[in-house]
Amino acid sequence: MAILLFAEHDNVTLSEQTAKALSAAAKIGGDIDILVAGKNVRVVAEASAKLSGVRTVLVAESDALENQLAENAATLIVSLSGDYDTIVAPATANGKNILPRVAALLDVMQISEVMDVVDADTFKRPIYAGNAVEVVQTTDATKVMTIRTSSFGATEDGSTTAPIKSIDVGATDAGKSSFIENILSQNDRPELGSAKIIVSGGRALGSEEKFKAVITPLADKLGAAVGASRAAVDAGYAPNDLQVGQTGKVVAPDLYIACGISGAIQHLAGMKDSKVIVAINTDEDAPIFQVADYGIVGDLFDVLPELEGQL
Ligand code: FAD
Numbered sequence: 001m002a003i004l005l006f007a008e009h010d011n012v013t014l015s016e017q018t019a020k021a022l023s024a025a026a027k028i029g030g031d032i033d034i035l036v037a038g039k040n041v042r043v044v045a046e047a048s049a050k051l052s053g054v055r056t057v058l059v060a061e062s063d064a065l066e067n068q069l070a071e072n073a074a075t076l077i078v079s080l081s082g083d084y085d086t087i088v089a090p091a092t093a094n095g096k097n098i099l100p101r102v103a104a105l106l107d108v109m110q111i112s113e114v115m116d117v118v119d120a121d122t123f124k125r126p127i128y129a130g131n132a133v134e135v136v137q138t139t140d141a142t143k144v145m146t147i148r149t150s151s152f153g154a155t156e157d158g159s160t161t162a163p164i165k166s167i168d169v170g171a172t173d174a175g176k177s178s179f180i181e182n183i184l185s186q187n188d189r190p191e192l193g194s195a196k197i198i199v200s201g202g203r204a205l206g207s208e209e210k211f212k213a214v215i216t217p218l219a220d221k222l223g224a225a226v227g228a229s230r231a232a233v234d235a236g237y238a239p240n241d242l243q244v245g246q247t248g249k250v251v252a253p254d255l256y257i258a259c260g261i262s263g264a265i266q267h268l269a270g271m272k273d274s275k276v277i278v279a280i281n282t283d284e285d286a287p288i289f290q291v292a293d294y295g296i297v298g299d300l301f302d303v304l305p306e307l308e309g310q311l
Contacts, residue, residue: 001030001120004058004080006073006089006098007048011038011066014047016194017090019154021147022051025088026155027117031055034162035080037073037169039066045164052158059166064173067182068094071174074101079170081106081142086120091146092193099146108140115151129246130269149193150252150273185241192242195225197255200244200271203231204260204282204300211237214304215259221311227251227271229261245270259300263288280304 003025008015018034025032034048037060048057058080064072077087077098087102089095091113103110115133116124122137123145192198199219205211211232219226228238230245244251246266256274261267263279263286271277272291279292280300289295296303 001028001086002084003028003030003032003086003088004077004084005032005034006077006087006095007034007036007044008090008092008094009036009038009041009044011041012043014044015090015092016154017092017149018048019051019156020149020152021088021090022053022155023152024114024117024147025086026053027152028086028088028120030085030120033058033084035060035077037061037065037076038068039063049162049164050157051155051162053155054158054162057162057164059164060169060172061166062169062172065169067179068098069174069177069179070097070101071176072172073098074105075174076169076172077102078105080167084142086143086145088114088145088147090149092149095146099144103144106142106144108142108144109138111136111138111143111145113148114145115148126269129266130250130272131265148250150250185239189219190223190225192225192227192244192249192251195251195253197222197224197257198227198244198251198253198271198274199224199257199259200227200229200261201232201238201259202229202261203235203237205232205237208237210301214301218257218304218308218311221308222255224255224257225253227256229264229267258288258292259304261288262286263291 008017033056035058036045045059114123127134201215227244228242233243246269250270252273254275257278259280277292278294279288280296284297
């Protein structure tokens with residue numbers, strides 16, 4: 001059994017999502033190679049080589065691979081696929097962009113958002129917005145899957161370092177797309193997907209100004225990321241990239257504080273695997289209390305400043 005793990009990185013830093021997807025790959029079992037595709041990615045390759053349980057780090061560098069364009073990355077992965085039984089990537093924007101194309105080119109069915117490994121052919125994944133878990137068994141010769149990284153812990157660095165091997169990338173420019181620009185939102189806070197603590201606000205905040213005035217100080221105090229319900233995002237209280245839920249980000253921090261969020265299934269789909277959930281809501285029957293470890297029935301405009309003051 002050999003597994004190829006497509007690394008998530010920005011050419012400079014190896015994302016923790018790779019170490020989490022590696023834990024899933026280790027559970028499948030077999031020799032695991034990490035593919036670092038990009039440009040000037042030596043530092044990323046070295047970080048990958050330190051991770052425990054890696055056989056080899058393959059480095060593929062070219063201009064065409066610098067920006068993780070799906071067409072080019074998929075061409076590369078398919079060219080290597082003959083040596084592997086399983087190809088995995090974290091279910092990030094890149095992974096979700098690239099692996100379906102790999103699966104289509106190999107004429108196999110992708111298994112998306114794997115949240116547990118039963119055995120080398122059988123996997124658990126969420127359906128119906130996370131309200132049910134499907135067990136999928138595949139007979140495909142090459143298994144292609146994205147990993148829901150919030151379901152796996154990150155693999156630690158090991159005591160040895162895997163060899164790093166540069167590979168000949170050949171003609172990886174598929175010529176079907178070109179990179180124009182990357183507009184990143186500027187944020188000093190921890191990234192939602194990897195934050196240990198998230199303070200999230202809902203429709204109850206009432207305005208962008210109040211969202212900032214009440215949620216931000218508590219998040220600052222806790223060194224937390226800020227999240228939001230879709231109602232808060234749709235109303236313009238918080239930017240789109242903070243949305244947690246079925247159509248937002250799926251998170252599983254150590255602590256999730258839901259403030260004025262009712263707990264609709266679409267929101268729960270994005271946060272119910274958080275380790276400790278605290279809910280603050282005026283309605284004691286709000287569904288969020290069904291998943292909360294700690295519930296405060298009260299007005300968030302009283303509770304949050306008090307909590308922040310106590311901290
Ligand atoms: P509400 O449901 O209006 O709840 C506000 C809560 O605040 C209430 O429980 C109320 O009791 C409480 N409250 C009011 N005043 C106060 C106060 N002063 N102090 C404390 N509590 C107070 N939603 C998401 O969040 N993420 C998604 O990804 C998502 N995807 C969706 C996809 C689809 C296809 C659909 C149909 C819906 C989706 N939704 C999503 C929307 C979801 O159904 C809910 O409408 C949304 O989550 C509600 O947001 P909310 O809890 O902030 O607002």
